[in-house]
Amino acid sequence: MKYLHHFLVLFLFPIFSIAQDSTKVVTKRIYTTKPLNNNEAPNIDGIIDDSSWDIAEWTGDFIESQPDENTPPDQQTKFKILYDQKYLYVAYRCYDKEPSKIEKRLSRRDGFAGDRITIILDTYHDKRTAFSFTITAAGVKGDEFVSQNGDNWDESWNPIWYAASKIDAEGWTAEVKIPLSQLKFGNDKEQIWGFQVTRLIFRKDERSGWQRIPADAPGFVSEFGELHGLIDIEPQKQLEIQPFAVTQLDTYPEEEGNPFRDGQDFKLNGGLDAKIGVTNDLTLDLTVNPDFGQVEADPAAIALDGFQIFFREQRPFFVENKNIFDYRFANGFDNVFYSRRIGRNPQGSFTELDGEFVDSPTNTTMLGAAKFSGKTKNGWSIGVLESVTEREIAKIEDENGNRREAVVEPLTNYFVGRIQKDFNERNTYIGGIFTSTNRSLGDPFEIDEENPNTDQTSELVGTRENNLNILRKSAYTGGLDFRHNWKNRKYFIEGNIVTSHVEGSKEAIEETQNELTHLFQRVDADHVSVDPNRTSLTGTGGKLVGGRSGGGNWRYNAGVFWRSPELELNDVGFLRQADEIRQFVNARYLFLKPTKLYRRANIFVEQFSTYDFEGNYNRIQYEFNGFINYKNNWWTELGFGHKPRIFTNTFLRGGPRWRFSDENFVFLFFGSDQRKKFNFTIGHVNASAQQNNFSFQRYVLRLNYQPFDAFSMSVNPEFERNPNKTQYVTETDFNGTPRYITARIDQQTLSASIRLNYNINPNLTIQYYGQPFISRGRYTDFNYVNNPIAKDLAERVTLYDQNQISFANEEYSVDENRDGTVDYTFDDPDFAFVQFRSNLVLRWEYIPGSEIFLVWSQGITGDGVPSDHLFRSLNNQILDQQPDNTFLIKATYRFVL
Structure with missing residues (x-):
């Protein structure tokens, strides 16, 4: 290992010390x-x-x-x-x-x-x-x-x-x-x-x-x-008002006896968007009862590691001027403001009894929002966003017609304020951000006014439950950031810092401490522990990085970022994992002058290592990749990497620190000239660990065809296979001792995104998007964790033999000590997730800024049979099923005053 470090020092030192400035004025x-x-x-x-x-x-x-x-x-x-x-x-x-x-x-x-x-x-x-x-x-x-x-x-x-x-x-x-x-x-x-x-x-x-x-x-x-x-041109104060009207018909398979699924629903809705130029520099955007019916469906995804999945914002109100509100920090994936939190899926829970039918909203209604943003001539960049989402209620009815309701999302106010100031002839800026989330949680139970004497501990007939005690009451985040460029912007240093503070009931803060983002309950952690009496948490995060961004052939940077254990951003931001410190350094060499072989090319090398706040050295990784665009406009991207040390605090979901075997990975993508009417991309990613601990194979094919100027199509199938000998299954108890169970998994995922575009003219288009998605996981060779940080896989886990484990009635029973008595059980973890989503949209911009949308959306989500082949699940769960359909007409008219 020391030789590899010496190599990196020898390789990177010339980059930082002797790279010459070749840029001419x-x-x-x-x-x-x-x-x-x-x-x-x-x-x-x-x-x-x-x-x-x-x-x-x-x-x-x-x-x-x-x-x-x-x-x-x-x-x-x-x-x-x-x-x-x-x-x-x-x-x-x-x-x-x-x-x-x-x-x-x-x-x-x-x-x-x-x-x-x-x-x-x-x-x-x-x-x-x-x-x-x-x-x-x-x-x-x-x-x-x-x-x-x-x-x-x-x-x-x-x-x-x-x-x-x-x-x-x-x-x-x-x-x-x-x-x-x-x-x-x-x-x-x-x-x-x-x-x-x-x-x-x-x-x-x-x-x-x-x-x-x-x-x-x-x-x-x-x-x-x-x-x-x-x-002598005069700044123009913008004033635009855009009302809209929407009619929507939903059709779906009728469910006999279910009063909420009678086969179809019809909705008529309207709202208003406005853009007001407060000054020529600053604009106030307003939206009242916004509708996002024509927005393309999110791609399907499944994550066995338990972490939340990031989806890009597609709603027009939030994506416009989003750069002003952007505050990425740490590794660049975390953000203090993640607009998908506004209008999110309801978070409240309730107990559904046998024989009950439920009508629960899939998203939270945004009552209205205002956004004040822009940049002044003297270098002030300002953004203020305020939004209110409605209290959402799930309706529940049993077979006898008795009804109750459950509050699944409270009335919530979101606020984001962002500011930056340019200095030093625009070579330097300093900025800040502040966000707040405040929820009106109410009392734990609220009696329906029409039935004030109803006993809520019995049948709950005519009552309304408020089961929101696990939600945080308020969350606040503040941050400062800066960047300084010098030597004609060739060199830079930048950094930021974030502080978060969340408050709530003891139940809510204990839930936060136990979430996968934090895992204060980790049994081998001395620097964190769950305190059931706490009602708030305060954490920090940030980064400091510097390097070269231009001039000559070299680009490089190095830095450090951190996220403290109590940092929490997920009320209106995005934070995947706290409790991490990372050091990183990378360099890129650009081949700027084309030759007879290539038009452009570059090579890239990176190293990083991570630690937690207890000082555990968790990971180090080295990666090298290169890209070349050939003279005929075909291209190739190749990369490989080595991970000689992989520890994680999250794999056992609150259990001890876990070690994966050393990993190597390689990827290769190449494609044809993308200017051609027909072009393609083929790619493969392969990762494998020592002792066959795990592996990952991804196969990518992207086909694009434009037979004539007005029509184009693309089909992008992908297949992934991810076998793992130690996939986490569950935690149970064995004679008072926690027992962490893993197993061999054969996970396969097949998906294909399909796009068709027909352009009648530049202002009248027909677009189709569809994606079938199937992911299947089969578990075998169950085992329990023995020594989670052992280098040898055989010491890390112990396999159950056939006399210790048995399977019946969708349940595994384990007699670990072989005394003839079942010590613990766990459910069959096999799964098959099947989904199909599609959108067909006709968009007509009949005058500049005013549009009519005709939309047909279709969707199917279900559970397949894990023992089936992937294509059989596609046939049984998608092609042979009646889908949910949404037919929508939306019309807008943009008044420019």
């Missing part, structure tokens, strides 16, 4: 626009024939950025810009010697397919954020909000703007009209904006730009040229 280009004054505004039809365009001058001389940076592009481009008090106008001339080869592929908005040209405006001139507007040769629009100096592009931003394109004998042209109300800028007499125009020639995969940005530049937005000449 690039002259900033300036374009000066002209006002329309009293001239008539150009008609946006894609044909540059209006006399008003003669006011402005053409500019061009684009330089290639990919694949061969700082060389003349194959085809040149030019543009000109005009403005008046309400709009910015842009005209493009994209020359092409072979107009018949221009790719004019249709797609949905933000599809970014085919030949295209983009204007990117850093209106704050903060050198970190920008607004991006793309028009394709087919007339499809794309718009994104750019943040983190080009590292983050948010497609969810959907401003109102106008564009058209036209192919002619010289190539293609386009005209764009951008309302100034959709941009944010200050009130200086002359605006100076950061500014870039980029073009993609799709068939050559050639990118060029008006302002040269070197391949080794430390950022993107920070390297823009400048747009001058915007004189």
Whole structure:
């Protein structure tokens, strides 16, 4: 092991000590626009024939950025810009010697397919954020909000703007009209904006730009040229109101005798979204009774380790301007604000008796929300979000018609406040965040007003139960973050810190201490223990990292992050596991100049190790990977790694620290040219541990086909197999001693996501998404934990022999001491989870910003037979079953006032 450490030191030391700065100073280009004054505004039809365009001058001389940076592009481009008090106008001339080869592929908005040209405006001139507007040769629009100096592009931003394109004998042209109300800028007499125009020639995969940005530049937005000449334009206060109406019909298999499942439900709903420009920089977004019916279903997943699964946000209200509220810390997967907590599945529980039927909500209703966000000209980034979710009630009825109710989610208020300030010519920022969650839990039991004398300990007829004592009453989080760049942004140091405080009943805080995130009940932990009398917890987390982000061929960073045992964020944030300290270092070498073999390539090396707050040394990992994009645009990604030490505090769910055998892993992905009408990706991941403790195989196939410009399809099947000799099963008691039981598992998972897109025109699209998902686990060779930290697997666990364990009536019985008496039992853990979800959506943007959706959603979820083959489960549980269907019509109209 010491030799490996010596190798890393020798390998990384030259990176940090002798990497040379090869970036040369690039002259900033300036374009000066002209006002329309009293001239008539150009008609946006894609044909540059209006006399008003003669006011402005053409500019061009684009330089290639990919694949061969700082060389003349194959085809040149030019543009000109005009403005008046309400709009910015842009005209493009994209020359092409072979107009018949221009790719004019249709797609949905933000599809970014085919030949295209983009204007990117850093209106704050903060050198970190920008607004991006793309028009394709087919007339499809794309718009994104750019943040983190080009590292983050948010497609969810959907401003109102106008564009058209036209192919002619010289190539293609386009005209764009951008309302100034959709941009944010200050009130200086002359605006100076950061500014870039980029073009993609799709068939050559050639990118060029008006302002040269070197391949080794430390950022993107920070390297823009400048747009001058915007004189005396007035900031436009945005005011938009968007009411909507929804009709929804749900159909499902009728269940005889179940009053809540009679075969169909009909709903009529409406609401309102509004966007109010408080100032030109800051916007207030409001939503009342929002509806998210057209949002694509989450992909199916199953996790045997017990940890929660992260799903990306898809609801428009939350995804727009989400970069302002983002506060990732530690390893980058945890976040102080995770908007999926708002409107989450109800968390309350109740006891369902035999013969009862239940109608329980699947999500919490969001009554309303307000979001105040934006960035000022002087560098203040501000975000404030307030939301209230409704108290949710499950209805329960028995066979005799007796009804009761259970409160499964309380009335809850969520608050998030985020602020950042730029300094030092935008090279430094300092920020902070504060969140709060407050629940109205009420009394443990609330008598129904219509039946005040009902005995709740008997039949509970006409009563309402409030079983929310396990929920925390309140949760607060505060944090500070910073980043400092120097030497033309080539080097950086950044960090953040988070403090959390949760309060609740003794039951709620004890439940928190016992959750998988914390596991204070661990039997071998001296630094934590469960205190049943506590009513609050306070914890911290954070990170400190520094490195090189640009200049030359090397990129590297090193740092440390931590999450203390009492840190708790999961009321309105996302935290997978507390009680960890991690050290990490990584480096990447970029091959910036294309050769006869490749267009671009890079190699990457990483090392990290982890500890808990008791000082246990839990893990170390080494990884190496590389990527190459060949001259013909095929590509390969290869990586491998070694884990010589793997300990975990969570595997036995409160039991002692556990050791896995040493692991090696390798992955290989390669694919064809993704510009082609048909392209594919094939991939394989393989991991294995010593003594065959466990292994993991993942097979990936991604097929994409676009037979003609208006239609595309993709099929992405995946198969995973994850055998493990020591999969956790349960904990039981053996003569007063905890007994932790594991077993050999053969887990197989098969899934396939299917997408079909048909574009009638850029504003009228039909999209289909479907995903069958099957996961099956069969358990054999049951054993119990003997020495959980032994290096030898045979010492770690002890197998039951055939005289110790028997199976009958879906239950295992164990006579561990072989005295003829059953010492303990546990249920059969075999499982087969089957799910199918699909969405068929017709979307028509009949005028900019106003839409009609026609939606058909379908879903099936069930339990298969573990002994069946995966494909038989697919047939029996999906193809042969009547699904649940949702038919939905949603109409919106966007008033711009």
